Amino acid sequence: MKKKLRNILLIDDYEADNYIHQRVIRLADVTEKITVKLGAREALDYLCEQIDGAYPNPEIIFLDINMPGMSGWEFLDEYVKLDEEQKAGIIVCMLTTSDASSDQEKAAQYDIINDFSNKPLTKKKLMTLIEQYFPDYL
Amino acid sequence: MIKHIKNFQNLGVDSSIDREIEKKIRLANSMSIIGISTACVVLLYGLVASWPFPVMIFIGVSIVATLVPPTLNFFKKNFISRISFLLIANGFTVAFALIVGPDLHFQYFLFALLGLPLIFLGKENFQKKIFWSATGILSFIYIECHFYFFEFPALINIPYSKTISLINDALIGIMILAQYYFFVYENEHYIEEIKDKSNELREKNTQLEHFAYIASHDLKEPMRTVSSFVDIIKEEYGTTTDNNLNTYFTFIDDSLKRMQEMIQGLLNYSRIGKSNQAQKLDLDHLFKEVLNDLEVLIKEEKAVIHYHDLPTIYGFKMEMQQLLQNLMTNAIKFQNPDHAPIINFSWRELSGFWEFCIEDNGIGIPEKKHKEIFQMFTKLHLSSKYQGNGIGLAFCKKIVELHNGKIWVESSPKNGSKFYFTIQKMNRDL
Structure with a gap:
């Protein structure tokens, strides 16, 4: 019996990407719930907010780097300050274009980034991630 | 006073x-x-x-x-x-x-x-x-x-x-x-x-280059979105038997592909010379690598290539490789179907410069187009006859100029083309 993830959080200001990523995740049928936040600030608020006495604790955060206002990097700087119980399972950095080698270098400096992936997210990329980080869930 | x-x-x-x-x-x-x-x-x-x-x-x-x-x-x-x-x-x-x-x-x-x-x-x-x-x-x-x-x-x-x-x-x-x-x-x-x-x-030039970089970089994102949604439409309504719809999709796909190529081309163009440092380059070795990469094309077209003991120069490796590859590809590609390409890569040493010449026996270029061909997205032929995106020679020009050299062509229709370029010797600016 396949076990599903509880919650996947998408942080991206670009609604079209959110739509595509949501669709991919929904079709892959790997999670109970998909949460979408259009900005880093809202995402942090969401992570810190208790609902029914529990933090959301999404298993995966797909984080866009290039966002207006608070960028992905700034999100990560704030994220490390959160309580352990507020944090997520893994963080995957979504890079906008294949050429973002400087972004990749920067991403490598953040220990809390578990993986990075080029946009758009595809079913194949998603399944590889789950296989790697959540083998029990297959 | x-x-x-x-x-x-x-x-x-x-x-x-x-x-x-x-x-x-x-x-x-x-x-x-x-x-x-x-x-x-x-x-x-x-x-x-x-x-x-x-x-x-x-x-x-x-x-x-x-x-x-x-x-x-x-x-x-x-x-x-x-x-x-x-x-x-x-x-x-x-x-x-x-x-x-x-x-x-x-x-x-x-x-x-x-x-x-x-x-x-x-x-x-x-x-x-x-x-x-x-x-x-x-x-x-x-x-x-x-x-x-x-x-x-x-x-x-x-x-x-x-x-x-x-x-x-x-x-x-x-x-x-x-x-x-x-x-x-x-x-x-x-x-x-x-x-x-x-x-x-x-300063203006740098700004312009940066602009080209930013523009092409940021254009990629909406491009990618359009192409993702085209994929989604095809996935969800892909089994249509509507011929019109299929034709439309073919055109959309072709255009998207072309636009992607152009944007990527612009992006790469703006990055020439940015990625690396100039170094000593054994052109003989480099040219052999280029020929290796072009092996399939050379065999297909039965091309004969002559060259001898190329010199060691000072330059950007990736860029020089691309320059040679583009010029060689053109020399092989622009050929009458019933002709086998014969290409002669020669060079000579001048004071302060190396001068290279890639000579082919291809279809040639009319004189009034000799300048135009080095501009971005210039194509002289229908895509159905000779494939290409009009980027290659613009790249060559920028690469040669990066090496403080010049590039020019001597050619007339049916008499083949001679592409000349110069590379400055050991340059302090590089």
């Missing part, structure tokens, strides 16, 4: 005037100031020494005459102004020397004027320069002969005074110095302005 002198120097100068001409106008005005000041000094000591009245009138006339060139400048006749200055300065000096005789040294003022034609006349006026300079020298020789052969050389007798001839000598020195001063001053300003301009240009 200095402000007035500056205003006087700038007579006839306005913003619409070419900087090179402006320099000459200011110099002519400055020279007139020097001339007038000198004449005034002469007038002063003439008065003190109570020289005869006609001599004083003559000096007065020469002062008024020296005002002519600035006046002409004021009325925007700057070339005539300069010529008139040469004429007036020379004429009055000669006349004055002849009038007052050799002892007061007025003839030596001609020396101070000798170099002026070289500055006043542009480089296109070589003969005029020689003429005016020669006139000065000949005038001097004539004056010397005149004094030597005629027993009473002075037309008007002025009592000889050692003081006056000493003052004159000093004036000549000051005149020459002042001339140098103005000349150097103008030139330095001119050079500084050019430096500023070229810095500005470099």
